[in-house]
Amino acid sequence: xxxxxxxxxxxxxxxxxxxxxxxxxxxxxxxxxxxxxxxxxxxxxxxxxxxxxxxxxxxxxxxxxxxxxxxxxxxxxxxxxxxxxxxxxxxxxxxxxxxxxxxxxxxxxxxxxxxxxxxxxxxxxxxxxxxxxxxxxxxxxxxxxxxxxxxxxxxxxxxxxxxxxxxxxxxxxxxxxxxxxxxxxxxxxxx
Amino acid sequence: xxxxxxxxxxxxxxxxxxxxxxxxxxxxxxxxxxxxxxxxxxxxxxxxxxxxxxxxxxxxxxxxxxxxxxxxxxxxxxxxxxxxxxxxxxxxxxxxxxxxxxxxxxxxxxxxxxxxxxxxxxxxxxxxxxxxxxxxxxxxxxxxxxxxxxxxxxxxxxxxxxxxxxxxxxxxxxxxxxxxxxxxxxxxxxxxxxxxxxxxxxxxxxxxxxxxxxxxxxxxxxxxxxxxxxxxxxxxxxxxxxxxxxxxxxxxxxxxxxxxxxxxxxxxxxxxxxxxxxxxxxxxxxxxxxxxxxxxxxxxxxxxxxxxxxxxxxxxxxxxxxxxxxxxxxxxxxxxxxxxxxxxxxxxxxxxxxxxxxxxxxxxx
Numbered sequence: 168x169x170x171x172x173x174x175x176x177x178x179x180x181x182x183x184x185x186x187x188x189x190x191x192x193x194x195x196x197x198x199x200x201x202x203x204x205x206x207x208x209x210x211x212x213x214x215x216x217x218x219x220x221x222x223x224x225x226x227x228x229x230x231x232x233x234x235x236x237x238x239x240x241x242x243x244x245x246x247x248x249x250x251x252x253x254x255x256x257x258x259x260x261x262x263x264x265x266x267x268x269x270x271x272x273x274x275x276x277x278x279x280x281x282x283x284x285x286x287x288x289x290x291x292x293x294x295x296x297x298x299x300x301x302x303x304x305x306x307x308x309x310x311x312x313x314x315x316x317x318x319x320x321x322x323x324x325x326x327x328x329x330x331x332x333x334x335x336x337x338x339x340x341x342x343x344x345x346x347x348x349x350x351x352x353x354x355x356x357x358x
Numbered sequence: 359x360x361x362x363x364x365x366x367x368x369x370x371x372x373x374x375x376x377x378x379x380x381x382x383x384x385x386x387x388x389x390x391x392x393x394x395x396x397x398x399x400x401x402x403x404x405x406x407x408x409x410x411x412x413x414x415x416x417x418x419x420x421x422x423x424x425x426x427x428x429x430x431x432x433x434x435x436x437x438x439x440x441x442x443x444x445x446x447x448x449x450x451x452x453x454x455x456x457x458x459x460x461x462x463x464x465x466x467x468x469x470x471x472x473x474x475x476x477x478x479x480x481x482x483x484x485x486x487x488x489x490x491x492x493x494x495x496x497x498x499x500x501x502x503x504x505x506x507x508x509x510x511x512x513x514x515x516x517x518x519x520x521x522x523x524x525x526x527x528x529x530x531x532x533x534x535x536x537x538x539x540x541x542x543x544x545x546x547x548x549x550x551x552x553x554x555x556x557x558x559x560x561x562x563x564x565x566x567x568x569x570x571x572x573x574x575x576x577x578x579x580x581x582x583x584x585x586x587x588x589x590x591x592x593x594x595x596x597x598x599x600x601x602x603x604x605x606x607x608x609x610x611x612x613x614x615x616x617x618x619x620x621x622x623x624x625x626x627x628x629x630x631x632x633x634x635x636x637x638x639x640x641x642x643x644x645x646x647x648x649x650x651x652x653x654x655x656x657x658x659x660x661x662x663x664x665x666x667x668x669x670x671x672x673x674x675x676x677x678x679x680x681x682x683x684x685x686x687x688x689x690x691x692x693x694x695x696x697x698x699x700x701x702x703x704x705x706x707x708x709x710x711x712x713x714x715x716x717x718x719x720x721x722x723x
Contacts, residue, residue, distance in 0.1 A: 194441030202381040202430045206413030224433050244409040277375040297369050317368045319398050340405040
């Protein structure tokens with residue numbers, strides 16, 4: 168059972184947890200993100216010695232488990248980051264999680280692409296529209312995206328070429344992608 | 359064109375969803391131990407995913423991979439420990455609930471089944487009692503053994519030896535049906551009785567048989583005496599009749615002689631002669647038959663058979679038939695079944711009043 172659950176996607180695990188009250192699915196989901204949770208909490212733990220990992224992580228897990236049942240979660244990674252930040256900023260108050268507009272757009276496009284993976288007509292249509300959206304981007308942004316996605320240059324190569332550090336490259340890429348997503352979605356409305 | 363289409367295909371990669379960096383991939387990316395393709399995929403994901411990027415940054419900054427590994431394994435163990443028992447408990451609880459439900463259902467089913475069985479049993483019993491109210495077993499066993507013995511003993515006394523007496527020849531054909539009716543009565547009583555009661559009955563029957571033999575002898579003597587008395591009466595009556603007839607005949611003859619003087623006398627005289635001859639013959643045969651019966655009842659079969667044979671040789675009509683029938687019985691009791699059968703067959707052939715009895719005897723042999 169556990170083996171089968173590990174191969175499921177986040178979305179399916181979440182729906183299992185909600186509909187079937189499957190504690191095992193919840194456990195698998197938590198297990199999947201446990202190392203990232205530990206990694207993002209580490210700086211706080213070192214900065215603030217009063218935080219005891221034996222208390223922080225169980226309470227964090229409890230909060231996650233409680234919100235898993237009540238809130239709509241589009242992307243598990245975004246949700247976990249939000250919950251962790253909310254917990255560390257204010258330990259008494261549980262801040263509800265609302266996915267951002269950008270994140271939803273991105274998810275929408277990703278789902279579209281995923282669905283079109285076996286349908287060549289849809290796929291071609293998406294490609295054409297992506298090209299159109301790319302044309303409307305700023306040239307440097309378009310160039311950055313092309314270099315990263317089409318030419319498959321790594322962060323370090325791009326950073327060396329542009330003279331930026333890795334974080335800036337990543338942030339620029341993220342901003343360009345968000346713009347592209349917005350253009351893509353708006354294109355659909357225009358059409 | 360070709361390169362363009364390939365580029366186009368790569369463009370779509372911008373929006374392909376990629377899973378978060380796994381526990382295994384994260385330290386390898388940090389150490390630069392990933393393949394080119396894998397590294398590119400991770401970087402693609404890192405552009406989208408704040409969580410993974412932040413984790414990466416944190417790990418790079420702190421450089422405390424040991425603590426990270428330790429805490430991660432701890433957390434994972436905690437998750438597994440907290441989830442597994444719960445899920446197992448849930449499963450156990452579900453299983454026990456299911457089992458309990460099943461057991462409850464079974465209990466209900468059996469209770470219902472027994473209730474229905476009981477009600478239907480009572481109903482059937484009531485119907486049975488209503489339709490044929492039989493004598494309860496208790497009453498049968500409550501009858502004292504002596505009384506119980508008397509009932510069948512009287513029957514056996516009747517049935518054991520179907521003796522044909524001269525007095526009631528008309529009763530003889532009706533005797534077998536009477537036997538037939540009494541026999542079922544005794545047989546219905548028998549199964550109802552308990553085994554011990556049956557044993558008692560058998561013992562009583564044996565005693566009663568012995569008694570009955572003595573009784574039957576007495577009875578036969580009495581019967582014979584009675585018959586003799588009746589015979590003497592008859593004889594007296596006949597003598598009177600004769601005298602009357604003679605007188606009548608004499609008067610008639612006188613009248614006839616006076617009136618016509620032709621053929622008056624011979625006819626009545628002949629009749630008288632005939633009657634005079636027949637009466638003593640029948641009387642002797644009758645007495646012979648009775649004595650034979652007596653001998654038969656006493657157990658002196660050879661004497662009885664001798665007499666029967668004489669009757670058969672000399673007698674006529676009814677007495678021959680009866681004698682043959684009794685001869686058949688004698689042969690049968692002697693064990694000479696072939697002769698007995700022949701006798702019974704002859705009786706049947708004669709087609710007299712004893713035909714049915716003989717036929718029955720033949721059938722039972």
